[in-house]
Amino acid sequence: MNNINIQSIAIIGKQNNPLYIKNFSKSHPDLKFHYIAHTSCDVIEERAGIAGSETADTYLGLLYVMEDLAVYGYITNTKVKFVVVLLVPDTVIKNTDMKNLFKKIHNVYINQVCNPFYNLDGKKSIISKRFIASIDAIGITSDDVISP
Amino acid sequence: MDNYPPEFILQHVPLMAVFGLGTARDLVEQPTSTTNSVQSSSIIPKSQSRRSSLSAASIPISTRQQLSRTLLALLTAKNQVSVWGPGKNASAAFHIVAVDKNHQFPPRKPMMRPPAHTHHPNMPVAHSSISPLTPGSPVHPDGLIPPIWVRKHREIIPSVVVGFYDLWHHTSSGPIQEKEEVSPVQEPLGTIEPIEREKDNNLAMEINEKRKSLLERGIKFSVVILLRTQNMDKSMDDRAFLKDQTIDERLSYIRKVSGLDARNPFFVLPPSQQGDLHDFVINLQKSLYDHGLNYYREHGKRIKKKRSRLPSPNGNMRPSLSEKPSTSPQPLSIQGWMIRYDYKLATFAEFRQDMETAINYYESAYNLLVDLFAPQSSITLGATGLPIRSRRWTEARILADTISLKICKLNLYIDSPSEALAQLNKHVSTFRNISNTWGIGEDTFEYWAWLSKQYRIFADVLEIATKSGFTIPDPAKISHNTTSSDFRFSISNNPNIGSGINPSMVLQHPGFYYFMAAKYNSLRRKNFLTLEKFMKKEGFETSVLPPQNILEAEQSVDHSTLTIELLTKSYEQFKAQKTGRMTLYMASEIANTYLDAEKYETALKFFERIAKTYRKEHWHTILESILRCSLVCAKELGTWEKVVEYLVELLSDQFSISNQKRIEIHNELMDVLFKMKIANLPELRQVIIDMDEINSFLTCRVQFKDDTTFIGAETLFQITFTTQAESPPIPLQFAFLRFSYNDSYFNHYFRNKKNGEKDNTKLEWVDCKNCLQEDIEGEGLVWVKDVNLNFSKGITKVFEGSIEPKESGDLQLQAVSFGFLTERWKVELHFNLKNTREEHSKRKWLIGDFDSKGEVTKPIYSVLNGTGERTSIKITQKLARLDIQAKHSAPALLDEHYPIELTVVNLEQEEVKAFLNAEIVTDAPSNSIDSEDFITLDPTTNVSNNLKDIDIGVIPAGESVVKIVYVLGKKSSFSRTLQLTVYYASTSSVPSTPFPARGWIEKKEDFRIHFIAPFVFSFNISPQSEIFTTGNSGNSLEWVEKHLLVAKITTTSPWEISISDIDLILLDQANAQTKMEIAASSIEIDNDFQEQELTLMDIKKLNIDIGLLVIQWKRKQQSSVVKDIEIPCTESTMIVPQLIRKKTEISAFIRIPPNPKVGQLFTLIYKIVNWTSSEKKIHVIIEVNDSFVFSGYKQTHFSVPGMGEYCFRVNCFPLIAGKMKLPKVKMVRRGEFEGDEEVVNIISPGYKEGIEEDYFVIFVRPKIEI
Incomplete structure (x- = not known):
């Protein structure tokens, strides 16, 4: 887990619209992660499409590596996509670690969806403070581990 | 990649030299050939090479020259001068070069000296010309390995040489044996001629010489003897020629003499077709391939031996640079030699397609080489001998890059993608560290140029x-093993x-x-740009700059183009x-690069897309x-329309921009619109921004209050504009607002009314009703009003307007536009409403009104039915609120004035003036013109079958008017349809124009009326008997027949009918005295008896019209509809059927006397009338029966005069009482010749006509009355 250095977490709606994109990086601009999240949609759709209906694993693994960033993807059953961008380490990143990370994000998202006033089909970004705080917590904890 | 020596990066395959086929230059003359000169560094894709081989194969082979060319083309077709070789799937393929027959391969350097332990740096002489030990060599004295060395093995020194020779024959005049003369004598076949033997001997010697010289070099030599058709017996089968003893003998002789043993492949190529040649070429390479590989293996062994003799580099201290700042180059270090040998080993391994070994040696060479760059070598102690930017340094870097590339590539060959990538990463990270220590690290363009290049080549x-x-x-x-440090990947099917x-x-x-x-x-x-900027500063230190030539080279590079290319x-x-x-x-990214390169137009194109x-x-x-x-x-390009568009979109608060920045955007927009003076621009620039296509700070919703409306009715609509919570940051004043309908008559145009007071209402209801029609320039005739068009952030303005539709149809609000009007600009923010927009919320209607002071009251939303928007409304004619009822006593009878009571009920809220149109239409398919039906208001007049514009009068609200119309149906008893149209208008607004016109409301109603005929007639006409007068009948021209006409009249009407009169109107032909008795007339007429006497006026006319039966009648009970109106009797007429008489020449009548009695004589009188003018003879036979006794002849004859009559009497005496058959009298008219006979029919008026066998039957009364 200590080799996971989260640079960004993105939640993308089922129509490939951004719901929430958070930049935890100190070196890259927000725009970069918006682009990465957007381009990930292609790979996620392709992967999820290949997986098809049979296995339907929500964790899609490494999507691609660009420069020093490794992009991981996850898709919920309702086709909401999570993208986590990591700084490329020179070690192996365990799938179980990544899965746990995505599970955490998924739980946060589920909590958000449980809000009866949240419009599931809306294309607006999620502005719930609680949601943002929870996602931030996921991003920052992993950062703290690596920073000392 | 082109910057690297091709030798270092190209794929190595064994080299084969061929001679005796001409050289590559000859082949180039062939237009179809694309075989490359070996110098070319360009990469030829496989497919192209293949194509050339095909085209070469298609050339027909007829001459020796062509054969050589074809062979050469086929041989060189697969020459792989490419970066990517056949890899692990390599088929036995050589790189083949064609050389001249007399080509001398570079001499072999003298045999390796015995190992020198003591003074190896100064190895004297006896080295290859390109060895670092040879002065004049490009690598002398301390270079590592020159590209030329690789080239030597790639292109110059072959591993296998193949010679192509011709077998001599008489006419052979090939280039190889040109000096031979043609023998004048034709030798017999099967024996070897001396001259042939001599030629063969020469050839064998030549081959032997070649073999020997190549053997010295360890190069395998192979011979191909080309047989020509001339070598064969022409009479023999092509396939059998090899059996030809002579040829066999000659060939084995050549082989023996030339010293080619079994290990030297010896080929004989018979004359053949292209396809065979192709196979031959493949087989040739296949069989020599192992020899080729062996050659390189030998080389490898040799180098390996040499490397093992090198002393350990650790023991040999390199003089550090500081100690010996001598400019004179030092001889190559031991480490250098190691690199050299490793590289050579790797190259030979690659030549023999042993990729794993090659990778190992390349890696070894690479590691040693990288160490050279380090400030402190870990292998050879002391400083490296590579001063930065020196020639050797540059060479070494190139070598390092290319070795790295080779390792990557060979790893791809053996399907180790991770290894390949690892090598790239290693290379990059190693040199990043090294570069940083050199001071040409991440701050310099050189480093990035190099890095970019590495990635590019890898890609x-x-x-x-x-x-x-x-x-x-x-x-x-892919999954990597976490436990092991070795990242060899393994492929598993399940990523989990x-x-x-x-x-x-x-x-x-x-x-x-x-x-x-x-x-x-x-x-x-x-x-680089930073550096250039830095250079422009005064007093910068030149020492930090890279050398001038590198700077100049960099200046000439078009970075942006390169970036865009990548x-x-x-x-x-x-x-x-x-x-x-x-x-x-x-x-x-491309667009951004264009932007950086100041190519704005292209950049903009990309951005827009x-x-x-x-x-x-x-x-x-x-x-x-x-x-x-x-x-x-857009600003740079001066396309200000676009600038406006982008600024408007940027105003949207979808973009998370700070308020300050948004205000800046707002001000910029206002500046562009109102302040900026742009030169060279047309007077008025019109920009229409489609707000649905961009992120708009303003949203627009349209609602018609109702789904449908009526012509002339006030139709309300509301257009709601909502600004975003954060935009516009400063209140925005539009100059106009326009609503565009599909019918331009309704277009609205609102001008901004400057409102002094600042309104802070979040929700505002704007009254847009009561507009005036004005002609506005540029807009045409529109409905105009001045309203406040000021918009600040987070507000909603609802504009309520009304229209009065004039025609039925769909009226759609197609577009709503806000506009800015300045001296130079007309900017429209256009909301297109034609396309359906996503909107699922409930329809809302803002109720706003004025209070007593004329101020708008606080508006409240109310909910309308349905969801979404209503941008269009259906306009229909107002529905008639009028009811028409009809009352009548069905069924109607034909010929009667059938009263129908129409009740028109006014259901409107006001009194109306109504008119009636009525028409009666027969269901019969016959055309209505012939219709004799009538419809009338007055039963005494029959006008036409329709009524037009009958004034019903004014009907007060909720009340009704009764109108009676009479319908008269004639003849056919089909059903009729009464089509009624009532049109009306409110008494307050009766249109001046007659119906049909705008303003009239129409109501249609149809009624079905069932008609039946009132009576059914049946007639019966029977002739009456008479008392035959005798004597005077001959003189009289009068002929009287009596007929009885019985008419039975039955009524089918369910209604009682009273008949006032029945009349028989006789036609001219019938002159009858009629006596009529009406037996029953009120309930049923069935015994209407009539007796009449007819006088026939023209006896020639056989069928006689009798006349018409006319009945005057009416319903006994008047229809309930009409109570006080007396309906006159109607008249029904029926034609009496014609009296039908048969046409005969002779008629015979019998008169039977009444009441015969047993024992009382009676006379039957037969009256025979001759209708013709000639006399007729009649033969009579009387058959006797038991009932009667008769007197007279049983057979007799008489003649009847023309136009006369004859009475024939039969006296009978009845014997038995009861129903008796009369004695049968058979009358036959005699003809003029045999066969022309006719039985005369006997008629008895009043009696039933006798049937063939039956004769008249009478009732004979008994003698004594019982």
Whole structure:
């Protein structure tokens, strides 16, 4: 887990619209992660499409590596996509670690969806403070581990 | 890649030299050949080479020269001068060069000296001309390995030589045996001529010489003897020629004499077709391939031996640079020699296609080489002998890059993608560290240029590899082992099993590496620009600058073009991967590069193209950056229309911009619109911004209050504008607001009314009713009103207007536009309403009104039915609120004035003036023109079958008017339809124009009326008997017949009918005295008896019209509809059927006397009338029966005069009482010749006509009355 250095977490709606994109990086601009999240949609759709209906694993693994960033993807059953961008380490990143990370994000998202006033089909970004705080917590904890 | 020596990067395959086929130059003359000169460094794709081989094969072979050419073309067709070789799937293929027969291969350097232990740095002489030990060599004295060395083995020194020779024959005049003369004598076949033997001997000697010289060098020599058709017996079968003893003998002789043993392959090529040649070429290479590999193996062994003799580099201290700052080059260090030998070993391994070994040696050479760059070598103690930027340093870097590339590539050959990527990473990171220590690290353009190049080359190799069939592993299926430090990947089918993945070890498709190359290239540009800026400063230190020549070279580089080229390559790769969004990202990078390069137009084009997707998918952060860049481009280009458009979109608060920045955008927009003076522009610039296509700060919703409306009715609509919570940051004043309908008559145009007081209402209801029609310039005739068009952030304004539709149909509000009008600009923010827009909320209607002071009261929303928007309304004619009822006593009878009571009920709220149209239509298919039906208001007049514009009068609200119409149906008893139309208008607004016209409301109603005939007639006419008068009948021209006419009249009407009169109107022909008795007339007429006497006026006319039966009648009970109106009797007429008489020449009547009695004589009188003018003879036979006794002849005859009559009497005496048959009298008219006979029919008026066998039967009364 200590080799996971989260640079960004993105939640993308089922129509490939951004719901929430958070930049935890100190070196890259927000725009970069918006682009990465957007381009990930292609790979996620392709992967999820290949997986098809049979296995339907929500964790899609490494999507691609660009420069020093490794992009991981996850898709919920309702086709909401999570993208986590990591700084490329020179070690192996365990799938179980990544899965746990995505599970955490998924739980946060589920909590958000449980809000009866949240419009599931809306294309607006999620502005719930609680949601943002929870996602931030996921991003920052992993950062703290690596920073000392 | 082109910057590197091709020798270092090209794929190595064994070299074969061929002679005796001419040289490559000869082949070039062939127009179809594309065989490359070996010097070419260009990469020839496989497919092209293949094509050339095909075209070469298609040339027909007839001459020796052509044969040589074809062979040569086939041999060199597969020459792989490419970066990507056949790899692990290599078929036995040589690189083949054609040389002249007399070509001398470079001399072998003298045999290796015995190992020198003591003074190896000064190895004297006896070295290859390109050895560092040979002065004049490019690497003398301390170079590592020159490209020329690789080239020597790639292209000059073959591993196998094949000689092509011709077998001599008489006419052979090939280039090889040109000095031979043609023998004048034709030798017999089967024996070897002396001259042949001599020639063969010469050939064998020649071969032997060649063999010997090549053997010295360890090069395998092989011979191909080309047989020509002339060598064969022409009479023999082609296939059998090899059996020819002579040829066999000659060939074995040549082989023996030339010293070619079994190990030297010896080929004989018979004359053959292209296809055979192709196979031959393949077989030739296959059988020599092992020899080729052996050659390189031997070389490898030799080098290995040499390397093992090298002393350990540790023991040999290098003099440090500081100690010996001598400029004179030092001899190559031991480490250098090691690199040299390793590289050679790797190269030979590669030549023999042993990739794993090659990788090992290359890696070894690479590691040793990298160490040379380090400030402190870990292998050879002391400083390295490579001063920065020296010639050897540059060479060594090139070598390092190319070795690294080779390792990457060979790893791809053996399907180790992770290893390949690891080598790239290693190379990059190693040199990043080294560069940083050199001071040409990450701050310099040189470093980035180099890095970009590394990625580019890697991408190139990967691209070529994928094109040649290499597949990039699916990252989802890779897993790396966490426990081992060795990152060898394994492929598992289930990604879940894999414990993890090292992202840096995942090989991706070339697009990513091109992208990296582009990225680094732009960094190179950035660093170079910084450097240039730095150089312009005064007093900078020149010592930190790179050498002048590098600077100059860099200045000439067009970085942006290069970056764009790389990005485009990447774009294409992603496009091929069908990752559309990634290509958009590439496109945005390309656009940004264009922007950096100040190519605004192209950049703008790119930005516009990609913006759509980001807008559609709501990626506002990306869109904002694109818009800002577009804005810069548009400003630079001076396309201010676009500037306005971008600024308007940027106002939207979808973009998370600070309020301050938004105010800046707002001000910029206002400046452009109101303040900026732009030169050279047309007077008025019109811009229409489609707000539905962009992120708008303003949303527009349209509601018609109702779904449908009526012509002339006030129709209300509301248009709601909502500004975003954060935009516009400063209240925005529009100059006008326009509503455009599909019928331009309704177009509205609102001008801004400057309102002094500042309104802070969040929800405002604006009254837009009661507009005036005005002609506005540029707009045409529109409905105009002045309202406040001031919009601040977070407000909603609802404009309520009303229209009065004039025609039925669909009225649609097509567009709503807000506009700015300035001296130079007319900017419209256009909301297109034609397209359906997503909206699922409940329809709302804002109720606003004025209070007593004329102020707008606080508006409240009310909910309307339905969801979404209503941009169009259906206009229909107002529905008639009028009821028409009809009352009548069905069924109607034909010929009667059938009264129908119409009740028109006014259900309107006001009194109306109504008119009636009525028409009666027969269902019969016959045309209505013939119709004799009538409809009338007055039963005494029959006018026509329709009534028009009958004034019903004024009907007060809720009341009704009764009108009676009479319908008269004639003849046919089909049903009729009474079509009624009542049109009306409110008494207050009766239109001046008659119906049909605008303003009238119409109500139609149809009634079915069933008609039946009142009576059914049946007639019966029977002739009456008479008392035959005798004597005077001959003189009289009068002929009287009596007939009895019985008419039975039955009524079928369910209603009682009273008949006032029945009349028989006789026609002229019938002159009858009628006596009529009406037996029953009131309830049923069935015994209407009539007796009449007819006088026939013209006896020639056989059928006689009798006349008409006319009945005057009416319903006994008047229809309930009419109570006080007396309906006159109607008249029904029936034609009495004609009296039908038979046409005969002779008629016979019998008169039977009444009441015969037993024992009382009676006379039957037969009256025979001759209707013709000639006399007729009648023969009579009387048959007797038991009932009667008769007197007279049983057979007799008489004649009847023309136009006369004859009475024939039969006296009978009845014997028995009861119903008796009369004695049968058979009358036959005699003809003029035999056969022309006719039985005369006897008629008895009043009696039933006798049937053939039956004769008249009478009732004979008994003698005594009982």
